[in-house]
Amino acid sequence: MLTFDPATHAYTFAGKRVASVTQILADVGMIDSRWFTEGAALRGTYVAQAVAWDMRDELDYDTLDEELKPYVDAAREFRAKVNFVPRLIEHPVYCEAWNYAGMLDVAGSFGGSDHNVESLIDWKCGVHAHWHPLQTKAYAIALGRVVVRASVLLRPDGTFRYIEHRQEHDDERLWLACVQVFHAKARQT
Incomplete structure (x- = not known):
């Protein structure tokens, strides 16, 4: 069974520590950490949580920090515009074949x-x-049944930008190469 400790951002499966998707990407040099700040990371965490609560109808919008409201508004606008129906929200996933885990933001369907x-x-x-x-x-890959993948950039002015990820074969080859490099480095230490 997969478990996630939010305090340490650590995943375990069957009692053994499992690398996260972002840990792998950072370790193999795909994420440029020069652009990360503590404040930006914290904002991202808060926005993701607020959007998740909103999709679950658990958000009290009136008590939400004013800085976060435009991001939630942008996510609402996106979901309304494409009639997105969420099925899995802030859902942990584990890929046994490649031994990694992560927390997807949302999986669902377009068009109702x-x-x-x-x-x-x-x-x-x-x-x-x-x-x-x-x-x-x-x-x-961990979820096993996704047809459309995308990032939705939520902006502080309440707008969004949808970016579909269409390079299926290239993305899969590059991701699996990252995983292999990560595990090879781990075996050397």
Whole structure:
């Protein structure tokens, strides 16, 4: 069974520590940490949680910090515009074949609940980065049934930008290469 400790951002499966998707991407040099700040990381965490609560109808919008409201508004606008129906929200995934785990933001369908296209959306609060498609591909492999993968950039002015990740074969090859390099490095230490 997969467990996640939010305090340490650590995953375990069957009692053994498992690398996270972002840990793998950072370790192999795909994520440029020069652009990360504590404040931006914290904002991203808060926005993801607020959007998740909102999708579960658990958010008291009136008590939400004013800085977070435009991001929630942007996510609401996106979901309304494409009639996105969430199925899995802030859902932990584990890939036994490649031994990694992660927390997908949301999986669901476009066009309403009768639509059959499984989609995986990752909310982002900053600019688009080259590693975002690898992150969604990692989650898709672990989930096993995703057709559409995308990042939705939530902006502080309440707007959003949808970026579909269409390079299926290239993204899969590059992600699996990252996983192999990560595990090879771990075996050497």
